[in-house]
Amino acid sequence: MQIDMTAQPELAWQEQALCAQTGADFFFPEPGSSVREAKYICRMCAMRPACLEYALANDERFGVWGGLSEKERYALRRVPDSAR
Numbered sequence: 001m002q003i004d005m006t007a008q009p010e011l012a013w014q015e016q017a018l019c020a021q022t023g024a025d026f027f028f029p030e031p032g033s034s035v036r037e038a039k040y041i042c043r044m045c046a047m048r049p050a051c052l053e054y055a056l057a058n059d060e061r062f063g064v065w066g067g068l069s070e071k072e073r074y075a076l077r078r079v080p081d082s083a084r
């Protein structure tokens with residue numbers, strides 16, 4: 001299924017997402033599996049800030065987004081904005 005990005009401009013960054021080229025398996029591993037490969041890809045992705053912002057704004061609970069694991073995003077949400 002193709003997503004029409006022009007209908008959802010807030011998702012335009014996904015057109016340049018490196019994970020779109022690698023597939024979702026690295027980014028949504030089985031529980032307890034390593035996310036090292038996903039984080040490695042995220043470090044090379046120019047869309048990382050937009051991706052992380054989207055994940056935090058939309059309370060994405062699963063997978064690696066913006067180079068952060070579920071636990072790392074959870075910890076980040078608990079830090080007040082003034083302390084970031």
Ligand code: SF4
Binds near residue numbers: 043047049052
């Ligand atoms: S930063 Fe986001 S868009 Fe980029 S590869 Fe990682 S998960 Fe995909």
